[in-house]
Amino acid sequence: MGKAQKKTGKGRLDKYYKLAKEQGYRARSAFKLIQLNKKYNFLENARCCIDLCAAPGGWLQVASKYMPVNSVIVGVDLVPIKPIPRVATFACDITTPLCRNLIRGELKDWKADVVLHDGAPNVGTAWVQDAYSQSELVLMSMKLAVEFLMKGGTFVTKVFRSADYNNLIWVFNQLFGKVEATKPPSSRNVSAEIFVVCRDFLAPKHIDPKFFDPKHVFKDLSASTSLEGDKVAANAQANVFQPEKKRRKRDGYDEGDYTLFKKANAADFIRCQDAVSFLGTVNQIAFETEEEKEWLAMDITTEDVKENCRDLKVLGKGDFKALMKWRTTLREEIGLEVKTKATEELTETVEITEEVDEETQISDELERLNAEAAARAKRERRRANELKTRTIQRMQLQMTAPMDIGMEQHDQSLHGQEDIFDLEHTAKGLKKKGGLSALADEDDAESSDDEAGGEDSDDEVLDTEDERERKVHGLEAELDGLYDAYQERMKERDAKYKVKEARKNSKDREEWAGIQKKDSDDEDSDEEEEEGGYHVMQRAKERAGESSDEDSDMDSDAEEDSGFETTSRPAKRVRTDAVGAGQRKKARVDVAPSSAKGKEPLSRNAQVWFSQGLFKDTGLSDVEDEEEEEAEGSDVDMDNDEDSGVDVQEDGPSASENEDDFEIVPQDEEVDVDMWDVEGENEDEIKQEVIRKHGLTTAEAVTLAQELVNQRKTRTELVNEGFNRYSLNAKDGLPSWFLDDEQRHYKANIPVTKEAVAALRAKMRALDARPIKKVAEAKARKKMKAAQRFEKALKKAEGVTEMSDMTEREKAKQVEKLMAKGTSTKKEKKEIKVVVAKGAHKGLKGRPKGVKGRYVMVDSRMKKEVRAQKRKDKAQKKRKRN
Numbered sequence: 001m002g003k004a005q006k007k008t009g010k011g012r013l014d015k016y017y018k019l020a021k022e023q024g025y026r027a028r029s030a031f032k033l034i035q036l037n038k039k040y041n042f043l044e045n046a047r048c049c050i051d052l053c054a055a056p057g058g059w060l061q062v063a064s065k066y067m068p069v070n071s072v073i074v075g076v077d078l079v080p081i082k083p084i085p086r087v088a089t090f091a092c093d094i095t096t097p098l099c100r101n102l103i104r105g106e107l108k109d110w111k112a113d114v115v116l117h118d119g120a121p122n123v124g125t126a127w128v129q130d131a132y133s134q135s136e137l138v139l140m141s142m143k144l145a146v147e148f149l150m151k152g153g154t155f156v157t158k159v160f161r162s163a164d165y166n167n168l169i170w171v172f173n174q175l176f177g178k179v180e181a182t183k184p185p186s187s188r189n190v191s192a193e194i195f196v197v198c199r200d201f202l203a204p205k206h207i208d209p210k211f212f213d214p215k216h217v218f219k220d221l222s223a224s225t226s227l228e229g230d231k232v233a234a235n236a237q238a239n240v241f242q243p244e245k246k247r248r249k250r251d252g253y254d255e256g257d258y259t260l261f262k263k264a265n266a267a268d269f270i271r272c273q274d275a276v277s278f279l280g281t282v283n284q285i286a287f288e289t290e291e292e293k294e295w296l297a298m299d300i301t302t303e304d305v306k307e308n309c310r311d312l313k314v315l316g317k318g319d320f321k322a323l324m325k326w327r328t329t330l331r332e333e334i335g336l337e338v339k340t341k342a343t344e345e346l347t348e349t350v351e352i353t354e355e356v357d358e359e360t361q362i363s364d365e366l367e368r369l370n371a372e373a374a375a376r377a378k379r380e381r382r383r384a385n386e387l388k389t390r391t392i393q394r395m396q397l398q399m400t401a402p403m404d405i406g407m408e409q410h411d412q413s414l415h416g417q418e419d420i421f422d423l424e425h426t427a428k429g430l431k432k433k434g435g436l437s438a439l440a441d442e443d444d445a446e447s448s449d450d451e452a453g454g455e456d457s458d459d460e461v462l463d464t465e466d467e468r469e470r471k472v473h474g475l476e477a478e479l480d481g482l483y484d485a486y487q488e489r490m491k492e493r494d495a496k497y498k499v500k501e502a503r504k505n506s507k508d509r510e511e512w513a514g515i516q517k518k519d520s521d522d523e524d525s526d527e528e529e530e531e532g533g534y535h536v537m538q539r540a541k542e543r544a545g546e547s548s549d550e551d552s553d554m555d556s557d558a559e560e561d562s563g564f565e566t567t568s569r570p571a572k573r574v575r576t577d578a579v580g581a582g583q584r585k586k587a588r589v590d591v592a593p594s595s596a597k598g599k600e601p602l603s604r605n606a607q608v609w610f611s612q613g614l615f616k617d618t619g620l621s622d623v624e625d626e627e628e629e630e631a632e633g634s635d636v637d638m639d640n641d642e643d644s645g646v647d648v649q650e651d652g653p654s655a656s657e658n659e660d661d662f663e664i665v666p667q668d669e670e671v672d673v674d675m676w677d678v679e680g681e682n683e684d685e686i687k688q689e690v691i692r693k694h695g696l697t698t699a700e701a702v703t704l705a706q707e708l709v710n711q712r713k714t715r716t717e718l719v720n721e722g723f724n725r726y727s728l729n730a731k732d733g734l735p736s737w738f739l740d741d742e743q744r745h746y747k748a749n750i751p752v753t754k755e756a757v758a759a760l761r762a763k764m765r766a767l768d769a770r771p772i773k774k775v776a777e778a779k780a781r782k783k784m785k786a787a788q789r790f791e792k793a794l795k796k797a798e799g800v801t802e803m804s805d806m807t808e809r810e811k812a813k814q815v816e817k818l819m820a821k822g823t824s825t826k827k828e829k830k831e832i833k834v835v836v837a838k839g840a841h842k843g844l845k846g847r848p849k850g851v852k853g854r855y856v857m858v859d860s861r862m863k864k865e866v867r868a869q870k871r872k873d874k875a876q877k878k879r880k881r882n
C-alpha cells in the first residue's frame with residue numbers, strides 16, 4: 001500500500017479530489033455530473049436547471065459552466081450554499097412544501113429542462129429528514145422534478161442499489177421515455193451509489209399520487225425481508241468461513257446503512273441467537289458497557305480473543321473456533337442457562353464446521369502436494385506482473401483498464417479545454433505536483449482490493465507493455481514531428497532565427513579549431529561571435545533579398561575603407577546583382593576605385609605572403625586573381641557601361657554561376673560527416689566557397705592569417721591541428737533536438753587573438769562612423785563652396801593691398817572685412833524694402849522720403865496693370881502678324 005494513499009474516509013484524496021481542487025470545483029462529485037453530462041448531453045441546451053441537494057455546490061458549478069449564459073440555475077440544500085455566479089441558491093429541505101414554493105418563486109412561469117438530485121440523507125445528524133431513507137429522498141426529489149420539469153426534460157438522480165432500486169426504476173419508467181442507470185467513473189467503486197438518468201419526461205396530465213408514496217412504491221419490501229434475512233445469513237456464513245474471499249454484495253445495502261465497516265457490542269454477540277451470522281456481518285466487537293468491560297477483564301478473555309474481537313474480518317479457522325468457545329464459556333459464566341440449548345446447538349455447528357475443516361484440510365494438503373510448484377510459480381508470476389503493472393501505471397498514468405476512468409478518456413465536455421480525463425495530460429499535471437505516486441498508489445489499492453481479477457492479469461500486462469512500447473515510439477515520433485514543425489515555423493516567422501540558422505550553417509562548415517593561441521580568452525570569443533553575427537546578418541539579408549540602397553552604400557563604404565578587399569568583393573557582386581540594372585551601373589562605378597584601394601592596406605609582407613602558391617587554393621591570394629577576372633569581365637561589359645571603364649560584373653550564365661558561389665550552401669549533414677574524406681570532390685569546392693566567402697572577415701580568419709604571416713604556423717601544422725576531437729563528431733542518427741541543443745551549448749573553443757578582434761572592431765567602427773553617401777556629397781559641396789568663397793576673398797584682399805590711395809589702416813580694415821565675409825558660412829540676406837507709392841508719391845521718381853537702404857517701389861495696382869499691359873501687347877503683336 002502506498003504511503004500517499006489516504007484511505008481514511010474512502011480514500012478521499014483520490015485523483016478526482018485533486019482534479020476538483022485543481023479546477024476549482026467545490027466537491028469531487030462535480031466530476032460525476034461532468035461525466036454524466038458527457039454521456040447524455042443534457043446541460044448544453046438547457047435553459048433552466050434545478051439542483052436538489054446541491055451543497056456545497058459542485059454540481060451547480062458544473063451546471064453554470066456548461067449551460068448557456070443567462071440560463072436560470074437554482075440550487076437547494078439543507079445547508080446554505082456559498083454564492084455561485086449566475087446561480088440562485090437557498091437553504092431548505094426538499095421534502096417540504098416550503099421548498100416547492102421557493103423554487104416556484106424563483107422560476108416564476110419557467111419550466112426546468114433539467115432537475116438534478118445528488119442527495120444523500122445526513123445519517124447520524126439531528127436533521128429531521130434523517131427519517132427519510134435515500135430511496136424516499138429520491139422519490140421526493142422526483143415529485144419536485146415532475147412538478148417543474150418541462151415535457152421532454154431530464155431528471156438525474158442518485159440512488160443506492162438497495163432493495164428499493166427496482167421499484168424506483170419502475171416508477172421512473174412510468175414517467176420518462178428513457179431511463180438509464182449508470183455509474184460514472186468518478187463514483188467510487190466502494191460506494192453503492194448509482195445514477196439514474198431519466199430523459200424525455202412524458203409530462204402526463206394526470207400522475208398517480210401513489211408514484212410518490214414511499215409506502216406504496218416500496219410496499220413489497222417487508223415481504224422480501226425474511227428472504228433477505230436468509231440471504232444475509234448465508235452470506236455471513238460464507239464471510240466467516242472464507243474470510244479471505246470477499247463476496248460482492250449484489251443485493252444492495254441495507255436501508256440507511258451505506259457503510260462497509262460495522263461495529264457491535266460484545267453483549268450483542270454473547271446474547272444473539274445466530275453467532276455465526278453475527279461474526280459474518282460485523283467487523284469489530286467492542287467492550288463499552290460496564291458489563292462488557294468486566295468480561296474483558298475475565299481470564300477466559302485471552303489476548304487472542306481480544307485481538308480477534310478487534311478485527312473479525314481476518315479470523316482464521318482457529319480464531320473462529322476460539323471465539324465461539326469463549327462465547328460459550330462466557331454464556332455459561334453469566335448464567336445464560338435458558339440459552340444453553342442454543343449454545344449447544346451452536347457448539348455442535350462449530351464441531352460440524354470443524355469436521356468440514358478437517359476434510360478441507362486433507363484435500364487442501366493433497367492439492368498442495370500435487371500443485372505446489374505450479375501454484376508458487378503462478379504466485380510469483382502474478383506478483384511480478386503486479387509490479388510491472390504498477391510501474392507502467394506510474395509511468396503512463398493511463399489506467400490499465402480504460403474503463404477505470406471510462407468515457408472520460410476523450411472528455412470534450414470541458415468545452416474544448418484541455419481534457420481533464422486525458423490522463424496523459426492529467427498525469428503530467430499531477431506529476432508536477434507530486435500527485436503521480438498518489439494516483440498510482442490508489443490504483444494499486446484498487447487492484448489489490450479486487451483480487452479475483454489478479455488471476456487473468458498475465459495477458460493484460462503483456463498487452464500493456466507492448467502498448468507502452470508502441471506508445472513511447474509513437475510519442476517520440478510525434479515529438480520529432482512537432483519539433484520539426486516548430487523549427488519550420490520559427491524559420492518562417494523569426495528573422496533572428498534565420499540569422500541564427502545561417503550562422504549555425506556557416507559555423508558547421510567552418511569546423512576549424514586548429515590554432516591554439518594561448519592569449520585567447522572568453523572575452524575574445526564572445527567578441528568573435530558578435531562580429532560574426534553582422535556578416536551572417538548580411539548574408540541572411542542577401543538571401544532573403546532584403547538588400548537596400550542604404551545597405552549598398554554601407555557596402556561600398558566598407559569596401560573603400562576595407563583592408564580586406566578580397567572578402568568584401570563577393571558580397572558586392574551579390575548585391576549588385578540584386579539591384580536593378582540602372583543601379584548596377586552605378587554600383588560598378590563604386591566598385592572600381594574600391595578594388596583599387598583595397599590593395600593598399602595589405603603590407604608588403606602580406607602581399608608577398610599571400611602571393612605564395614599555398615594561397616592559390618585557399619582564396620587568400622584572390623586579389624590578383626580577381627583583378628584578372630575583372631579585366632576579362634570588363635571586355636565583355638564595356639559596351640553597356642558608358643561611364644565606367646572598369647567592369648567587375650559578369651552578366652549572363654557565368655554571372656549566375658558566380659552568384660551561386662556566394663549563396664549559403666544548404667547544410668548537408670554528409671558534409672560534416674565526410675569532412676575528412678580526402679577523395680570527396682565537393683569538399684574542396686565547399687572549402688573554397690567558405691574561404692572566399694569569409695576570407696578575413698572573421699576573427700578566426702584574421703588570427704589564422706596572422707599566424708601564417710608571422711610564421712608562427714606552417715601549413716602542415718595547420719592541417720594537423722585541423723584534426724581535433726570535434727572533427728570526428730558524427731551526427732548520424734542523433735535526434736534533431738539533441739543536435740540543436742549541442743549546437744547551442746557544446747562549442748569548440750576557437751582561439752581568436754585580441755588583435756584580430758580589435759582589427760575587425762575597428763573596421764566595424766569605421767563603417768558605423770561613415771555618413772551615408774548623400775550627406776557626404778552635400779558636405780563636400782559645402783566645403784567646395786567655402787573654399788571658393790575664401791579664394792574670392794583672398795583675391796579681393798590682394799586687390800585692396802595693391803591700392804595706393806588707402807592708408808594702411810583702411811587697407812587692414814577692408815581686408816579683415818573681406819576675409820570675414822569669405823570665411824563666414826552664413827549668407828547675408830539683403831533686406832529689400834517694398835514701398836507702395838500712394839497719393840502724392842505716385843509717379844514720383846527717386847527715393848521716397850524716410851526710406852533707408854534698398855527699396856523697391858510698387859504700385860497698389862501695379863501687378864494687375866502690368867499683366868493687363870502684357871496681354872494687350874501680346875494681342876497687338878498677333879494682330880500685326882496677321
Ligand SMILES: C[S@@+](CC[C@H](N)C(=O)[O-])C[C@H]1O[C@@H](n2cnc3c(N)ncnc32)[C@H](O)[C@@H]1O
Binds near residue numbers: 058078094122
Ligand atoms: C452528496 S451531497 C451533494 C453534493 C452536490 N451535488 C455537489 O456537487 O456539491 C448531498 C447533499 O444532500 C443534502 N440533503 C440531504 N437531505 C436533504 C434534504 N432533505 N433536503 C435538502 N438537502 C438534503 C445534504 O445536505 C448534502 O449537502
